[in-house]
Amino acid sequence: MQIENLTILHKKDGREMIRGLSLALRPGDRAALIGEEGDGKSTLLKLLYDERLVEDYAEWTGKIRKEGERIAYLAQELSPEETGTTVDRWLQRQGVKREKTAGALRGSGMILTREFGERRISSLSGGEKVKLRLAALAAGEPDVWLLDEPSNDLDMETLEALERFLLGLRKPVLYVSHDRRLLERTANRVVHVESIKRRTESRVTVSGEGYRDYVASREEAFVREERIARKEHEEFREKKERWDRIYRQVDKAQENASRAEGGDHIGRLLKKKMHAVKSMGRRLEKEEAALTHRPEKEEAIVVKFRPESAIPQGKRVLEFSLPELSAGEKVLARDVFLRITGPEKVAVVGKNGAGKTTLLRLIARETAERRDIRAAYMPQDYRELLGAEKDPVSFLAKTGDREEITRLRTFLGGMRYTAGEMSHPVEELSGGQKAKLILLKMMEERASFLILDEPTRNLSPLSGPVIAALLRDFPGAILMTSHDRAFLEEVPDRILELTEEGLRERKSLD
Numbered sequence: 001m002q003i004e005n006l007t008i009l010h011k012k013d014g015r016e017m018i019r020g021l022s023l024a025l026r027p028g029d030r031a032a033l034i035g036e037e038g039d040g041k042s043t044l045l046k047l048l049y050d051e052r053l054v055e056d057y058a059e060w061t062g063k064i065r066k067e068g069e070r071i072a073y074l075a076q077e078l079s080p081e082e083t084g085t086t087v088d089r090w091l092q093r094q095g096v097k098r099e100k101t102a103g104a105l106r107g108s109g110m111i112l113t114r115e116f117g118e119r120r121i122s123s124l125s126g127g128e129k130v131k132l133r134l135a136a137l138a139a140g141e142p143d144v145w146l147l148d149e150p151s152n153d154l155d156m157e158t159l160e161a162l163e164r165f166l167l168g169l170r171k172p173v174l175y176v177s178h179d180r181r182l183l184e185r186t187a188n189r190v191v192h193v194e195s196i197k198r199r200t201e202s203r204v205t206v207s208g209e210g211y212r213d214y215v216a217s218r219e220e221a222f223v224r225e226e227r228i229a230r231k232e233h234e235e236f237r238e239k240k241e242r243w244d245r246i247y248r249q250v251d252k253a254q255e256n257a258s259r260a261e262g263g264d265h266i267g268r269l270l271k272k273k274m275h276a277v278k279s280m281g282r283r284l285e286k287e288e289a290a291l292t293h294r295p296e297k298e299e300a301i302v303v304k305f306r307p308e309s310a311i312p313q314g315k316r317v318l319e320f321s322l323p324e325l326s327a328g329e330k331v332l333a334r335d336v337f338l339r340i341t342g343p344e345k346v347a348v349v350g351k352n353g354a355g356k357t358t359l360l361r362l363i364a365r366e367t368a369e370r371r372d373i374r375a376a377y378m379p380q381d382y383r384e385l386l387g388a389e390k391d392p393v394s395f396l397a398k399t400g401d402r403e404e405i406t407r408l409r410t411f412l413g414g415m416r417y418t419a420g421e422m423s424h425p426v427e428e429l430s431g432g433q434k435a436k437l438i439l440l441k442m443m444e445e446r447a448s449f450l451i452l453d454e455p456t457r458n459l460s461p462l463s464g465p466v467i468a469a470l471l472r473d474f475p476g477a478i479l480m481t482s483h484d485r486a487f488l489e490e491v492p493d494r495i496l497e498l499t500e501e502g503l504r505e506r507k508s509l510d
Contacts (some may be wrong), residue, residue, distance in 0.1 A: 001048065001069060001144050002173065008047065008054075009056025013420025016057065017043060018193055019202040025144060025172035032183050033176045033209050035193035036460050037432025038331065038421060040202075041176045042076060046147045048174070049073035049172045051491035057428060057482035072142035074133055076149050076431050076458065080383075083122040087132060090121055096136045102440075110314055124327070125485075126380055126454070127352030134165070134469070147175035149431070152180050152457045153380065155351045155482055178432075180461045180486040183211040190214040209459075229377030236284075236418050240397040245286055250274050263406040264492050282388065299350060302468075303414035309374075310475035311342030318447055320363055326354050335502040338479075342448075345471070345478040347488055349506065350498035356481040357453055359498065364451045364480065373477075376447035382434040384425070386426045386443075392437055393422050396444055415440060439467075448476035456484045465490070485509055 003298040006021040017040030025031065033041050046053035047060060049071055054060075082090060091098055092233050100292065119128065130152060137145070151159060165187040174191070177183055181384065192214070207214045250273050253444065257267045311317060318340040325333040334356035340346055348358050357380055363375035379385060386395065394400075395409050412422050415436045442450060455471070456464050468490045471478060482488055488495060488509055496503040 001073075002063075002065040003048070004063040004065075005062055006044075006045060006060060008060045010420070011059055012424065013148045013418065015200070015418060015420060016202045017195075018204060021191070021193075021204045021206075023191060023206055024102040027170055029172040029173070029174075029189055030166055030169070031174045031188050031189040031191050032061035032187035033174055033191045033193070034211075034461055036195065036463055037458070038414065038416070038430050038434060039193045039195050040149050041193060041428055044150050045073065045174065045176065049146055061387045063149065065398075066144070069143040070140060072131075072140060072145045073144075074137060074147045074150055074389075076152070077381075078129060078133070081256055083129075083146060084117060084120070086120050087124075088118070090132075090209065091136060093126060094136050096139045097160065099133040100165070101132075104135040106156060125353040125357065127155055127158055129157065130154055131352070142254040145169065145170055145171060145173035145175070147173060149176055149178065149458060150484070151177045151179040152354070153454060156349065156483060156485070157356075158352060159483060159485070160406075176288070176462055178456050178459050178461055179484055180211075180464065185459055188408075191276075191447075196424040215428045222445075229291070236288060236291060239287075240284060243280060247277050247281070251278055264479045273441045299465050302445065303411065303440070303442050303493070305474050305476075307475065309443075311373065311477050313342060313446050313449060315343070316340075317342050318363065318367065318479070320366065324364070325359055325362075327358055328356060333498055333500055333502055336498075338363075338496070338503055340477055340479060341477055342477045343476070344494065345492045346480070347492035348479070348481050348498055348503070349495060349509075351485070356498055359455050360451055361480065367449060367451070370441070374445060374447045375449040375451060376437040376445060377451045378435070378438045378442070378453060378455055380430070380457070382438065385438060386434060391423050392417060392424050392429070395426060395437060396441060411440060411444070432460060432463070435459060439470075448482070450474065450476065452478060452480040452482075454482055454484075456482065456487050 002025070003021055003023045005016060007016070009015065009019040010017055021044075023031070033040050033044065043058055044055050047058070048064060048066070050073075051060070053424065085093075088098060091101065113375050121132075124132065131154075134150065151162060154162060159179065163182060163185050166175075187210055190205075190207040190209060192207070192210055194205075195201070195202050195204045209217060236350045250270060254267065254270045256272060274289060286455055316339070318338060320336070320338045322336040323334065324331050332353075336359065338346075348356050348359065360377070361379070366378075367373065367375035377385075392412055393405060393408050395406055396411070409419075409422055417433070421429065421433070426437070429437070431474075435455065439455075452471075456467060459467055464487065465486065468487050472491050478491075480492070495509070497506045
């Protein structure tokens with residue numbers, strides 16, 4: 001697959017999503033596509049797979065050459081129509097036989113059991129859905145892989161299997177992932193899409209380095225460029241100050257000469273002097289235009305939770321007990337007990353299908369009516385909270401008066417929404433933008449107990465650390481599930497594993 005000078009524009013607000021991307025994907029390439037939320041990563045993958053997927057909202061110029069290539073595309077989410085059917089029926093629609101999917105991922109350790117066939121896709125865990133879709137794609141023996149968040153919702157064991165799968169691919173792969181550990185261990189190229197100058201201009205960097213080396217060398221380059229720019233600007237400022245002093249002196253001398261008797265000769269000399277000074281000023285203007293610009297990089301967010309979200313040290317936030325945790329007729333765990341005191345941050349991990357989402361949903365339901373704490377829930381499927389027709393401002397607004405709208409637009413700007421995106425329907429936002437919108441709602445409601453189901457699953461690996469710091473500094477309590485290994489190392493005070501025997505303390509992620 002070869003891309004030449006590709007530029008993508010958003011039709012509605014004319015925003016440049018990607019400009020001038022040129023990229024050749026070769027066998028063995030594992031190219032990580034990174035960038036902040038809403039910068040066009042998912043749009044790029046859709047366009048490379050089938051331009052009809054983006055024609056409603058984007059237009060593009062450039063060349064995409066993919067003649068004769070069998071392309072595998074993993075979308076971020078399944079549609080509601082797809083989740084409403086059985087696995088067997090879904091595979092039939094994909095033109096894939098179930099027998100062929102059974103061993104498609106076996107070399108990596110990602111195995112699908114026989115019972116998958118009869119189950120409805122809606123009953124599968126998030127990680128099970130990802131494994132199913134990857135197996136169906138692998139069964140087609142594609143020439144190029146385009147993967148949008150393949151690590152979403154995978155448990156630790158399956159994440160390691162995904163790493164082995166990616167490392168074993170001999171075909172080129174271009175993929176988006178929020179998981180920094182996955183990127184560090186698998187990417188051998190980086191395609192970085194950024195929106196700079198207040199998200200009015202796109203910048204694309206294609207690097208032959210691995211992810212860790214790229215991030216380190218990029219930071220070093222910024223520090224170096226900032227140092228050079230600062231020195232040049234300081235030296236120029238000194239020159240400009242000297243010029244200003246000379247200009248004022250000559251100007252004042254001209255004024256005095258015009259008043260003095262017999263000042264014609266002196267006036268002519270000063271006029272020549274002023275001509276030279278003005279010439280020097282024009283040279284300084286050209287020199288200023290040629291100065292090294294201070295480097296600009298895209299920042300993730302500039303908002304924080306309010307002090308009103310604080311929970312006193314030691315306050316009992318949750319005491320939850322359940323003899324059996326079930327999904328339908330299947331018992332997932334027995335004797336589940338969980339106690340959280342403020343301002344603890346507790347993470348629940350476990351295998352795909354262990355019942356983590358089911359557990360959080362039950363706790364969210366139980367705490368929703370509490371008056372002594374303000375509980376807020378981020379589901380794995382954002383559609384449970386976000387109305388598709390609403391725009392971000394309407395979703396956040398309570399009264400809708402002018403003062404509130406102005407404040408909310410400033411608030412959204414702090415999460416790097418453009419003015420255009422603030423009026424887009426929520427369904428048009430990227431997964432990461434939706435996640436940030438739910439976090440903003442929690443901030444706006446001054447929530448003191450956050451229940452978060454995979455909070456970083458659609459965030460970029462660059463904004464992930466910023467969100468991690470935001471949650472680590474949160475003054476209230478948090479109950480979360482996550483498979484993001486870097487996030488789990490940085491945020492929770494305790495990690496519990498959900499097993500068939502209940503919740504068990506886990507000392508490390510190894």
